[in-house]
Amino acid sequence: MNNKLQELQKMALEKLAEAKNAAELNELKVQYLGKKGQLTQMARNISEIAAEERPKFGQAINQVKASIEESLNQHLKEMEEKMLAAQLKKESIDITLPGRNVDLGTVHPLTMVINEVKDIFLGMGYSVEEGPQIETEYYNFEALNLPKEHPARDMQDSFYVTDSTLLRSQTSPVQVRTMEKMVPQVPVKIICPGTVYRRDDDATHSPMFHQIEGLVIDKNIRMSDLKGTLLTFVRQMFGEDREIRLRPSYFPFTEPSAEVDISCFACGGKGCRLCKDTGWIEVLGSGMVHPRVLEMSGYDPEEVTGFAFGIGVERIAMLKYGIGDIRLFFENDLRFLSQF
Ligand code: DAH
Numbered sequence: 021m022n023n024k025l026q027e028l029q030k031m032a033l034e035k036l037a038e039a040k041n042a043a044e045l046n047e048l049k050v051q052y053l054g055k056k057g058q059l060t061q062m063a064r065n066i067s068e069i070a071a072e073e074r075p076k077f078g079q080a081i082n083q084v085k086a087s088i089e090e091s092l093n094q095h096l097k098e099m100e101e102k103m104l105a106a107q108l109k110k111e112s113i114d115i116t117l118p119g120r121n122v123d124l125g126t127v128h129p130l131t132m133v134i135n136e137v138k139d140i141f142l143g144m145g146y147s148v149e150e151g152p153q154i155e156t157e158y159y160n161f162e163a164l165n166l167p168k169e170h171p172a173r174d175m176q177d178s179f180y181v182t183d184s185t186l187l188r189s190q191t192s193p194v195q196v197r198t199m200e201k202m203v204p205q206v207p208v209k210i211i212c213p214g215t216v217y218r219r220d221d222d223a224t225h226s227p228m229f230h231q232i233e234g235l236v237i238d239k240n241i242r243m244s245d246l247k248g249t250l251l252t253f254v255r256q257m258f259g260e261d262r263e264i265r266l267r268p269s270y271f272p273f274t275e276p277s278a279e280v281d282i283s284c285f286a287c288g289g290k291g292c293r294l295c296k297d298t299g300w301i302e303v304l305g306s307g308m309v310h311p312r313v314l315e316m317s318g319y320d321p322e323e324v325t326g327f328a329f330g331i332g333v334e335r336i337a338m339l340k341y342g343i344g345d346i347r348l349f350f351e352n353d354l355r356f357l358s359q360f
Pocket of ligand 1: 189191192200271306307328331
């Protein structure tokens with residue numbers, strides 16, 4: 021009987037050592053230690069043994085059982101460790117590899133300029149207004165003192181949508197919309213950034229471009245307020261040692277009107293290619309709000325006065341970043357855009 025037991029133990033241990041996976045180990049466990057397993061069967065036959073041999077036989081069975089269990093557990097543990105090691109190896113990350121590049125977008129240069137201008141004027145207590153891009157003739161022209169057949173309408177050859185609506189040719193209509201909303205309150209102190217459209221297309225003109233309108237209405241607003249405001253703006257935008265120059269000009273909605281030049285930031289005013297040897301660069305149009313415009317929007321020009329200005333965003337961006345062709349802003353060429 022003991023021989024048979026030894027034989028069984030030997031077989032069992034050999035088979036356990038050969039098992040290739042946990043399932044096979046489990047099968048062997050059932051085969052030897054299960055309810056109908058070989059060792060269990062032998063234990064059942066203890067009654068066939070002489071009574072005095074039984075304790076020894078029982079002991080021997082227990083020993084074999086223990087050794088099979090121990091081997092089984094040992095192999096299970098080894099297998100688990102192997103599997104874990106294999107899995108870790110498969111899933112391991114080489115943290116010394118260079119990272120994969122994610123292409124991040126950048127802020128468009130025109131948006132950068134608009135944000136910068138907004139920041140400067142918000143700092144001076146202005147708020148930001150917006151208006152529709154499809155505008156009526158009334159707001160785009162008439163309310164800005166440009167009646168039908170007025171020759172100045174030709175200054176802004178525009179895209180009509182219907183007989184009386186058009187893609188706005190300037191952000192100035194937002195002046196009127198804001199005044200109508202605010203009247204009779206003062207002060208009005210707003211800027212309005214936005215897209216505008218004109219029939220124009222060359223290296224410095226695009227059929228779609230951007231302006232930032234400014235409007236201030238209050239009691240006793242004077243030309244010197246306009247000049248001081250623009251000087252503050254220009255110095256923050258183009259450098260603390262910039263000077264400005266107001267040149268008499270004409271806009272139907274301002275009287276008097278002025279075009280504003282800044283001292284050239286490339287040469288400091290000595291004359292260079294950027295300022296075409298004049299020492300000055302034109303950056304915006306401005307003026308004192310025409311009494312007719314105030315009146316049409318409901319304000320009393322005897323009570324309040326105001327100034328307004330219009331900044332060309334593309335022009336500022338071209339000057340600031342030295343860009344020679346306006347069309348680059350709208351071609352979406354990453355080689356251009358990724359430089360900002
Ligand atoms: N709207 C003018 C244009 O598009 C720019 C402008 C000039 C706006 C003078 C103003 C202003 O508010 O006062 O040419």
